[in-house]
Amino acid sequence: MFNFKHAKKSIELIEAFLTLMDEGCLIFKDGVKNYLFGNRSSFEDNLKTLANIASEADIKKREIENILYTQSLMPELRADILKLLEELNNILELAKANLFEFDVEVPFIPSELNQDLTKLTELSVLSIDSLIPATRVFFRDPESVKEHLHRVYLYEKETDKLALSIKRRVFQDMPNIKLSEKIHLRYFTLHIELLSDKAQDAADVLSIMAIKRSI
Amino acid sequence: MQLLLIILSSGLFLGWLLGSKDTVNLFGSSVSSQMLDIRKAALIAGIFVVLGAVFHGSATTQTVHELGNVTDPMIAFLIALVAAMVVLLLIKIKLAVSTSQTVVGAILGWVVFSTGSLNLSRVSEFLVAWIMAPVAGIIISALLFILFRWTIRRSKIHMLQLDAWSRVGLIAGIALSAFGLGANNIGNIAGVFYHFSPDIQLSFGLFTVNGLQFLSLLGAVAITAGLVTYSYRAYSSPGKRDVLSLMPETAIVVLFSQAIVLFLFSSAWFRNLVTGSGIPWFQLVPVSSTQIVIGAVLGIGLVKGAREIDNRTLAGMGIGWITAPLSAGVLMYMLLFLLNRVFGLPLQREVPYLATPLADGPRTFNMIVPGLAVLTILVFTVFVYLIFRQQKARLKMEKDLLIQQNQLYHSQKAMYEMEMRTISVENEALNTKLNVKRKEFMDIALNINEQRLFLEKLSATVNDINNTTDGAKRSEMLNDMALYIKQRMSFSRETKEFYMRVEDIHKDFHLKLKSSYPNLTEFEKRLAGLLRLNLSTKEMAALLNISPKSVEVARYRLKKKLQLSKDQALHDFISNL
Numbered sequence: 001m002f003n004f005k006h007a008k009k010s011i012e013l014i015e016a017f018l019t020l021m022d023e024g025c026l027i028f029k030d031g032v033k034n035y036l037f038g039n040r041s042s043f044e045d046n047l048k049t050l051a052n053i054a055s056e057a058d059i060k061k062r063e064i065e066n067i068l069y070t071q072s073l074m075p076e077l078r079a080d081i082l083k084l085l086e087e088l089n090n091i092l093e094l095a096k097a098n099l100f101e102f103d104v105e106v107p108f109i110p111s112e113l114n115q116d117l118t119k120l121t122e123l124s125v126l127s128i129d130s131l132i133p134a135t136r137v138f139f140r141d142p143e144s145v146k147e148h149l150h151r152v153y154l155y156e157k158e159t160d161k162l163a164l165s166i167k168r169r170v171f172q173d174m175p176n177i178k179l180s181e182k183i184h185l186r187y188f189t190l191h192i193e194l195l196s197d198k199a200q201d202a203a204d205v206l207s208i209m210a211i212k213r214s215i
Numbered sequence: 216m217q218l219l220l221i222i223l224s225s226g227l228f229l230g231w232l233l234g235s236k237d238t239v240n241l242f243g244s245s246v247s248s249q250m251l252d253i254r255k256a257a258l259i260a261g262i263f264v265v266l267g268a269v270f271h272g273s274a275t276t277q278t279v280h281e282l283g284n285v286t287d288p289m290i291a292f293l294i295a296l297v298a299a300m301v302v303l304l305l306i307k308i309k310l311a312v313s314t315s316q317t318v319v320g321a322i323l324g325w326v327v328f329s330t331g332s333l334n335l336s337r338v339s340e341f342l343v344a345w346i347m348a349p350v351a352g353i354i355i356s357a358l359l360f361i362l363f364r365w366t367i368r369r370s371k372i373h374m375l376q377l378d379a380w381s382r383v384g385l386i387a388g389i390a391l392s393a394f395g396l397g398a399n400n401i402g403n404i405a406g407v408f409y410h411f412s413p414d415i416q417l418s419f420g421l422f423t424v425n426g427l428q429f430l431s432l433l434g435a436v437a438i439t440a441g442l443v444t445y446s447y448r449a450y451s452s453p454g455k456r457d458v459l460s461l462m463p464e465t466a467i468v469v470l471f472s473q474a475i476v477l478f479l480f481s482s483a484w485f486r487n488l489v490t491g492s493g494i495p496w497f498q499l500v501p502v503s504s505t506q507i508v509i510g511a512v513l514g515i516g517l518v519k520g521a522r523e524i525d526n527r528t529l530a531g532m533g534i535g536w537i538t539a540p541l542s543a544g545v546l547m548y549m550l551l552f553l554l555n556r557v558f559g560l561p562l563q564r565e566v567p568y569l570a571t572p573l574a575d576g577p578r579t580f581n582m583i584v585p586g587l588a589v590l591t592i593l594v595f596t597v598f599v600y601l602i603f604r605q606q607k608a609r610l611k612m613e614k615d616l617l618i619q620q621n622q623l624y625h626s627q628k629a630m631y632e633m634e635m636r637t638i639s640v641e642n643e644a645l646n647t648k649l650n651v652k653r654k655e656f657m658d659i660a661l662n663i664n665e666q667r668l669f670l671e672k673l674s675a676t677v678n679d680i681n682n683t684t685d686g687a688k689r690s691e692m693l694n695d696m697a698l699y700i701k702q703r704m705s706f707s708r709e710t711k712e713f714y715m716r717v718e719d720i721h722k723d724f725h726l727k728l729k730s731s732y733p734n735l736t737e738f739e740k741r742l743a744g745l746l747r748l749n750l751s752t753k754e755m756a757a758l759l760n761i762s763p764k765s766v767e768v769a770r771y772r773l774k775k776k777l778q779l780s781k782d783q784a785l786h787d788f789i790s791n792l
Contacts, residue, residue, distance in 0.1 A: 007379040072249060075249030076249070139373050142374075
């Protein structure tokens with residue numbers, strides 16, 4: 001009747017889901033680095049691990065969804081909570097898809113771009129890294145979510161700036177590479193950048209939820 | 216007894232009205248936030264309204280009784296009836312109305328009529344209580360909310376755990392405020408009938424119920440009936456939920472504030488405690504629970520810095536303080552005036568008591584055995600119901616499982632059937648292939664044999680030629696051999712087989728050719744087949760065993776037969792057919 005047992009189970013699942021998110025980000029960052037520096041076998045390991053993490057996170061998300069609806073937990077907020085989890089899951093799915101694109105399309109990346117692309121990946125992942133503690137805080141102290149979310153917005157902005165500078169450099173300062181390769185590079189830069197955009201979307205959802213939840 | 220029931224009927228109706236109007240505050244916000252099931256919430260509210268009325272409702276009943284001191288059964292009947300009518304009327308014209316205020320108004324109408332004067336200090340006590348109730352609601356809810364918010368923020372409890380605790384809080388809040396509502400508002404129903412409470416005492420072993428409590432029990436049952444028959448039903452039907460939509464945490468604070476304020480205005484024990492220490496306290500009068508709820512929501516709004524109640528609601532509440540008692544009082548006075556002056560009914564303040572009390576005190580009934588019997592039956596019924604429900608749930612689960620298994624079985628069966636069909640088609644294809652291969656092997660074997668016989672014959676002929684000395688015969692034998700070899704070179708059987716294969720591969724083409732141009736000869740069909748294979752003239756000549764020139768001529772004839780114009784290329788036509 002009071003659902004203490006299901007509440008406990010849901011809390012554990014949400015924690016596990018966020019831990020998977022955290023791990024997924026680290027693996028993605030490592031995977032891109034391994035690709036850039038030609039460690040193919042490590043990259044393939046990263047790819048497999050990330051695919052497993054994404055599928056596990058998906059299962060966890062479904063379990064949470066199931067408990068929240070069948071046990072009627074958090075009736076006024078569950079739709080928002082599930083939307084937030086969906087957004088977070090989408091980030092993980094996008095990271096997985098990005099690594100698979102590296103694997104399938106094998107883009108040619110000039111070595112002089114390695115450093116910039118590594119930094120871009122780190123910035124993009126940092127925005128997600130800042131989102132995870134904000135989500136954790138939301139469940140316990142919605143009032144202080146904003147204190148965590150400003151980092152997400154900052155890293156997203158920085159990612160956008162760096163992505164723009166990489167694209168400019170590719171198209172204007174690299175006459176030796178073919179146009180098709182330039183377009184390919186733009187495409188991959190965009191995909192890494194998209195991760196931080198998705199993190200920003202999730203941050204927007206979270207900040208609205210925090211306002212709604214504030215008592 | 217029948218007379219008592221007739222007298223009480225208007226009171227019971229008033230109770231039903233109160234139950235249908237005010238009890239929605241008890242469970243409305245908990246149910247609208249989907250935190251509790253409406254049936255559970257209504258059940259808890261109903262039980263605690265009865266408990267509050269029976270065990271804690273004497274103080275307000277006494278106050279209402281003292282205001283009018285109604286001893287005439289017809290007056291009691293009329294007061295309750297007028298109050299009920301005014302409540303109905305004001306609800307109809309959508310004005311905020313409190314049952315307590317209408318009942319008090321009707322009693323005052325009677326008092327003015329019978330005595331010709333009004334005890335203003337007594338009336339002011341009621342007025343102060345009515346104004347103080349929502350004010351207390353504001354203060355208590357604001358304080359409770361601050362405390363509640365501080366505790367939640369400090370504890371940093373997980374939202375989902377808080378959700379589970381909120382359900383506990385809501386149930387406790389519903390129970391306490393229902394208890395308070397029963398204790399406070401029963402005065403409205405039982406107050407005017409105070410004199411007619413049966414002179415009995417029911418002993419249940421652990422506790423006893425006197426006549427007044429029995430009367431309160433009837434009133435509480437009427438309130439619960441209002442809750443079940445109107446409030447619950449109106450709330451169950453979608454689109455009719457006309458209550459405040461609150462967050463669960465806010466709803467808990469509102470419920471607890473309501474419970475505390477109702478307790479403050481109905482507990483004689485607490486009043487004695489406070490006045491005993493020299494602090495003045497309010498008169499214990501029935502107050503409006505709806506107005507307390509409005510006050511409580513306003514209090515929370517003040518803390519949050521948001522206004523949750525609009526001016527119209529507040530104005531309506533203010534107007535209600537005047538309109539409800541005034542209209543009830545005027546109506547009562549006019550009714551009494553009409554009855555007394557027009558119909559000449561004798562109406563006086565002091566009349567003998569309806570039921571003459573027995574000289575040796577109230578009659579005591581031992582209710583231990585019947586009470587235990589009722590309790591046992593109740594427990595047994597609940598037990599049977601629970602078992603029945605569990606059984607039903609189990610059966611439903613089993614049925615669902617069976618349906619699921621059945622579906623699984625059917626889908627598996629369909630899948631196996633599909634697999635079987637695929638396998639049989641594959642087997643058929645393999646059989647055909649095997650037959651073709653077998654035939655090919657047979658052909659190869661026959662061919663080898665034929666070749667061997669041909670070569671043996673050739674070898675014998677060569678030997679014969681070697682052994683022949685006659686030049687003319689030798690030359691004849693050589694000519695025969697050359698002719699034999701040339702005949703052999705026509706490869707009639709292989710060629711036939713080749714054409715069969717070509718026809719087999721381009722089955723559609725040959726069918727189309729046959730149906731479109733039925734007058735083509737076998738030779739022309741073969742030529743068309745070779746053209747379809749995109750072979751050169753030389754290759755065709757070799758296969759047809761004719762010269763390239765003859766192939767050219769045959770092509771020309773075929774073109775004519777196919778009725779092609781000069782511009783149309785034969786090869787393109789055949790390829791696109």
